[in-house]
Each structure stands twice: as structure tokens, then as C-alpha cells.
Amino acid sequence: MSAQHVLVVEDELRLARLLVSYLQAAGYRATAQHDGLAVQATVAAGDVDLILLDWMLPGIDGLTLCRALRASSDIPIIMMTARAQEEDRLDGLDGGADDYICKPFSPREVVARVRAVLRRRPAGSPKPGLQIDEQGVRAFLHGAELPLTPVEFRLLKMLRDAPGKALSRDDLRSGVYEDRRIVHDRTIDTHVKNLRRKLEEAGLAEAISAVYGVGYRWEARSASPVIYN
Known part of the structure; x- marks a missing residue:
């Protein structure tokens, strides 16, 4: 340990x-x-x-x-x-x-x-905040696994790794689709919308903000600690 x-x-x-x-x-x-x-x-x-x-x-x-x-x-x-x-x-x-x-x-x-x-603190109690299991391609919030698709997981990791920074849709597209496939902006918007909904349902609201004319930003004010496994 x-x-x-x-x-x-x-x-x-x-x-x-x-x-x-x-x-x-x-x-x-x-x-x-x-x-x-x-x-x-x-x-x-x-x-x-x-x-x-x-x-x-x-x-x-x-x-x-x-x-x-x-x-x-x-x-x-x-x-x-x-x-x-x-x-x-x-x-x-x-x-x-x-x-x-x-x-x-x-x-x-x-x-x-x-x-x-x-x-x-009780032994074995779940870690607070956001946990990202890169090898397992899984994410947890306060110990509960988030039901993310592989694309949503990669979006979450990209945004969370750059708190306070506005990432363009091109940035997100390049990071999410490694094969450089052609994907419309609306597709990225839909994935982000679904990710935001799942985070909010799990208790983490307003973590992702839309930046007009640019893309999206993970709000640095979010206090949830993140743990990488």
C-alpha cells in the first residue's frame, strides 16, 4: 500500500x-x-x-x-x-x-x-472526486463508475487535463479520433452534451463550459480532486 x-x-x-x-x-x-x-x-x-x-x-x-x-x-x-x-x-x-x-x-x-x-477515515472508503483509470478506460466519481463510451472517456480526459483552457473542436476531434476521420462539429457537440449530462447526473455540474466561437473548457474552479490510476 x-x-x-x-x-x-x-x-x-x-x-x-x-x-x-x-x-x-x-x-x-x-x-x-x-x-x-x-x-x-x-x-x-x-x-x-x-x-x-x-x-x-x-x-x-x-x-x-x-x-x-x-x-x-x-x-x-x-x-x-x-x-x-x-x-x-x-x-x-x-x-x-x-x-x-x-x-x-x-x-x-x-x-x-x-x-x-x-x-x-473508514478503511477502504472510496476516494472523493474524479478518478480516471487510463489502462481500464474507465472513470469514477466519488467511487461510482461513470457510464462513458470510449469517445466520452477520451473527451473527459482531454478536457480535465487542461483545466481553464479553451479547447477548440479541432483539438478535441484530433485527440478523440486518432485515425483522423472526418467528423462534423455537431458530432463533437453531441458527444460533449452527453458527457456533460452524465457528469451532472453523477453530481458534477457545470464542469464543462462552452466557449463561444472556440469550443469547450473544463472549469478550473471545479474542486473535485482527480486521481490517475
């Missing part, structure tokens, strides 16, 4: 490196992210089991980010902050955090909190 991945979201570089070092020594796979605006894309690009989230971040504060992540994911989140007032702690917990730790703190205590939160 691979080590559980803890994402440290902290803009104090020395503290982030210290936490990563302690977590790695405890047997976790730990990485750091310093910019709050990039966290959702970072989470969506890999397999994250828990987030250590600082309250004060550049671009977007940790509480707002916590609420955005919690809107579509049950990934465990531990808030870290120097704001020790009871009202602040309640705001963090009400915002979706699983635990709250006040600065200054001992890195050993942080590791213990991480271990305790992960221990409460």
Missing part, C-alpha cells in the same frame, strides 16, 4: 519545509503548496489524502478555500492559524475543517493530529 499523501498549504516557506520533513519522517508522502489560488488545481492533479491548510494565504484565504473544497469533496482538512479566538475556531470548523490547530504549535503535534484524522 502506498504512503498516504498530505498536502501542506502554507506560505511561510520555512514552516512548510519543516512540516513536510516531519510528515515524511512519520511515513507520509508530503508536499507543499504556497499559493492558495493554485491549491484546487494541485488537489485536482493528484491523489491527496489530507490537507493541512493555513488560514492566511495569498490570493485566497484558507477559510474560503476550505469551503470551496468542501462543496464537492470530503477530503480531510486541518486548519492551521494564529487566530486562536473561539469564534475563529468555530468559523473554521463550521467552514468544513475536520480539525483546527493554533500557531505556534509543535510539528510533532501536527503529525499526531494528521494521524488521528486519517485514522477516523
Whole structure:
């Protein structure tokens, strides 16, 4: 079994490196992210089991980010902050955090909190968010398989691999049909329409947007983490 991945979201570089070092020594796979605006894309690009989230971040504060992540994911989140007032702690917990730790703190205590939160997560529980099985040509949302055709699967992967980028119908056609067959724009539109419907029925709404005169875009604001197998 691979080590559980803890994402440290902290803009104090020395503290982030210290936490990563302690977590790695405890047997976790730990990485750091310093910019709050990039966290959702970072989470969506890999397999994250828990987030250590600082309250004060550049671009977007940790509480707002916590609420955005919690809107579509049950990934465990531990808030870290120097704001020790009871009202602040309640705001963090009400915002979706699983635990709250006040600065200054001992890195050993942080590791213990991480271990305790992960221990409460049921063994074998399905991973939250979007999972893409490239070898099996299958996709799952919150553990449930999406009933996708091979063309819809390739469309999903192309769009999801380029969050926030508008892909033209020609781009999608070239990526979906490797034999370069002649396919009308309306055919691509129909495939995208069916893909969007299946995603919405599974609980992931507004993930794909139409870009007038261009094609389609996977919305980077989607907070669902994606795991590649």
C-alpha cells in the first residue's frame, strides 16, 4: 500500500519545509503548496489524502478555500492559524475543517493530529472526486463508475487535463479520433452534451463550459480532486 499523501498549504516557506520533513519522517508522502489560488488545481492533479491548510494565504484565504473544497469533496482538512479566538475556531470548523490547530504549535503535534484524522477515515472508503483509470478506460466519481463510451472517456480526459483552457473542436476531434476521420462539429457537440449530462447526473455540474466561437473548457474552479490510476 502506498504512503498516504498530505498536502501542506502554507506560505511561510520555512514552516512548510519543516512540516513536510516531519510528515515524511512519520511515513507520509508530503508536499507543499504556497499559493492558495493554485491549491484546487494541485488537489485536482493528484491523489491527496489530507490537507493541512493555513488560514492566511495569498490570493485566497484558507477559510474560503476550505469551503470551496468542501462543496464537492470530503477530503480531510486541518486548519492551521494564529487566530486562536473561539469564534475563529468555530468559523473554521463550521467552514468544513475536520480539525483546527493554533500557531505556534509543535510539528510533532501536527503529525499526531494528521494521524488521528486519517485514522477516523473508514478503511477502504472510496476516494472523493474524479478518478480516471487510463489502462481500464474507465472513470469514477466519488467511487461510482461513470457510464462513458470510449469517445466520452477520451473527451473527459482531454478536457480535465487542461483545466481553464479553451479547447477548440479541432483539438478535441484530433485527440478523440486518432485515425483522423472526418467528423462534423455537431458530432463533437453531441458527444460533449452527453458527457456533460452524465457528469451532472453523477453530481458534477457545470464542469464543462462552452466557449463561444472556440469550443469547450473544463472549469478550473471545479474542486473535485482527480486521481490517475
